[in-house]
Amino acid sequence: MRTEDLEQLEIDLLLEGVYRRYGYDFRQYARGSLRRRIYKRVLDERVASISSLQERVLRDPQAMERLVLELSINVTAMFRDPTFYLALRTKVVPLLRTYPFIRVWNAGCSTGEEVYSLAMLLQEEGLYDRTRIYATDINERVLQRAEEGVFPLDKMRGYTENYIKAGGRKAFSEYYKAGPRGATFKRDLIENVVFAQHNLVSDRSFNEFNVIMCRNVMIYFDKALQNHVHDLFHRSLINFGVLTLGRKESIKFTSHENCYEAIDGLERIYKKVK
Amino acid sequence: MANYSLVVIGCSWGGFHSLREIFNVLPGDFAVPIVVAQHRLAQGPDGLHTSLQSASRIPIADVMDKEPLLGGAIYLAPSDYHTIVEGKYLALSTEEVVQFARPSIDVLFESAANSYGNTLIAVILTGANEDGAEGLRRVKELGGYTIVQDPKSAIRREMPEAALAKVRPDRVLTIEQIGPHLVELCSSKVGGDDGRP
Numbered sequence: 243m244r245t246e247d248l249e250q251l252e253i254d255l256l257l258e259g260v261y262r263r264y265g266y267d268f269r270q271y272a273r274g275s276l277r278r279r280i281y282k283r284v285l286d287e288r289v290a291s292i293s294s295l296q297e298r299v300l301r302d303p304q305a306m307e308r309l310v311l312e313l314s315i316n317v318t319a320m321f322r323d324p325t326f327y328l329a330l331r332t333k334v335v336p337l338l339r340t341y342p343f344i345r346v347w348n349a350g351c352s353t354g355e356e357v358y359s360l361a362m363l364l365q366e367e368g369l370y371d372r373t374r375i376y377a378t379d380i381n382e383r384v385l386q387r388a389e390e391g392v393f394p395l396d397k398m399r400g401y402t403e404n405y406i407k408a409g410g411r412k413a414f415s416e417y418y419k420a421g422p423r424g425a426t427f428k429r430d431l432i433e434n435v436v437f438a439q440h441n442l443v444s445d446r447s448f449n450e451f452n453v454i455m456c457r458n459v460m461i462y463f464d465k466a467l468q469n470h471v472h473d474l475f476h477r478s479l480i481n482f483g484v485l486t487l488g489r490k491e492s493i494k495f496t497s498h499e500n501c502y503e504a505i506d507g508l509e510r511i512y513k514k515v516k
Numbered sequence: 517m518a519n520y521s522l523v524v525i526g527c528s529w530g531g532f533h534s535l536r537e538i539f540n541v542l543p544g545d546f547a548v549p550i551v552v553a554q555h556r557l558a559q560g561p562d563g564l565h566t567s568l569q570s571a572s573r574i575p576i577a578d579v580m581d582k583e584p585l586l587g588g589a590i591y592l593a594p595s596d597y598h599t600i601v602e603g604k605y606l607a608l609s610t611e612e613v614v615q616f617a618r619p620s621i622d623v624l625f626e627s628a629a630n631s632y633g634n635t636l637i638a639v640i641l642t643g644a645n646e647d648g649a650e651g652l653r654r655v656k657e658l659g660g661y662t663i664v665q666d667p668k669s670a671i672r673r674e675m676p677e678a679a680l681a682k683v684r685p686d687r688v689l690t691i692e693q694i695g696p697h698l699v700e701l702c703s704s705k706v707g708g709d710d711g712r713p
């Protein structure tokens with residue numbers, strides 16, 4: 243057996259073991275990135291091979307926790323891709339105005355930067371009071387941090403620039419107080435936000451939404467799992483509901499390509515049409 | 517002779533001009549897909565592919581997640597993501613920067629080597645840092661064909677020099693030689709073991 247094939251086998255066994263022991267299902271995550279993260283664990287846990295990592299992870303729940311943290315990539319930013327938020331403002335907000343009540347699902351929200359960005363936008367457009375945002379992630383730790391709403395001060399300059407490019411109507415600094423722990427964001431931004439743990443792989447739909455925003459999450463999944471999640475989203479959207487993906491994710495080539503029309507193709511904003 | 521099925525190219529400072537020189541000599545029907553990781557600004561404009569396109573007969577586009585790798589196409593790693601080869605597909609990731617870079621050449625090369633082994637060609641061009649050296653080492657280890665731009669002919673020599681410090685490549689070439697050499701390696705007519713048809 244070639245070493246590459248042996249390695250594949252070891253990864254398969256590790257993921258199968260993790261699934262059966264702890265219920266976390268990473269079996270259909272994209273392998274390239276997964277492989278890098280697993281080797282990082284092998285190195286940091288000072289074990290000799292993926293097989294040895296498997297032994298430790300199966301016997302030691304803390305080693306498992308470290309593995310889960312390693313596998314969930316939480317990089318995010320406020321108003322990441324400002325032109326996307328600008329398109330939300332100009333092309334999606336008018337649609338949302340026609341609804342008496344708006345439900346948004348931010349799936350894979352990580353530490354919440356997206357949620358706060360969205361809340362600011364909806365406040366400024368006068369829609370926030372009739373909105374409820376469900377912000378979910380597989381990782382409980384990031385959800386706690388999202389709820390705390392304290393972000394590094396050194397990021398504020400970049401976020402301010404993003405906010406302006408995204409069509410922000412106020413001074414960005416009005417939204418937070420600088421302190422020794424960082425920039426603490428105003429609590430009213432999450433007044434209508436429900437943070438909850440939800441696993442896109444194994445958990446079910448829990449409501450009907452006007453908007454589902456899931457950016458840079460499905461890039462970590464293989465195609466079959468992506469299609470599974472698209473199915474979940476499709477069933478969770480109302481007719482003419484809006485689905486938004488990351489800057490380099492397209493609805494094209496997925497199982498649900500024909501169910502959506504582009505509202506803004508470049509910004510990956512789609513409308514469910516069937 | 518190996519049948520090559522993928523070319524990966526890594527470059528940084530000065531890469532834009534060097535890529536244009538290479539693309540300029542590639543025929544429009546170049547059958548092997550090419551993936552390029554050129555370091556670019558995090559929030560940089562996505563206009564890189566349009567400005568490179570004017571020098572290339574092969575269509576160039578930014579990578580989309582889970583896009584299939586097809587011959588007759590050049591794929592550019594988008595800014596602020598790592599581009600990862602997953603068998604016949606390309607995948608993206610936003611994990612932390614590697615060697616100060618996202619896209620990271622190491623990440624692209626290592627993943628390409630893991631999927632393509634001895635059917636991979638990897639090329640390191642000009643740049644002012646050490647990204648790519650480790651990736652090239654992995655390509656070589658798994659039997660891939662390695663090319664490093666001659667540091668003397670590079671706009672910035674640090675990156676090819678770092679690669680040469682880690683790997684003895686199959687070829688060290690000037691920028692003018694690289695394009696024609698790729699054509700030679702990838703055209704099925706040339707290079708039969710004994711030269712007979």
Ligand SMILES: C[S@@+](CC[C@H](N)C(=O)[O-])C[C@H]1O[C@@H](n2cnc3c(N)ncnc32)[C@H](O)[C@@H]1O
Binds near residue numbers: 351379441
């Ligand atoms: C790179 S972050 C994206 C953050 C944000 N949406 C953005 O684009 O800036 C990916 C997030 O997906 C979450 N994630 C990974 N697998 C998941 C799953 N199966 N179910 C729910 N969330 C998941 C990770 O925990 C991580 O917070």
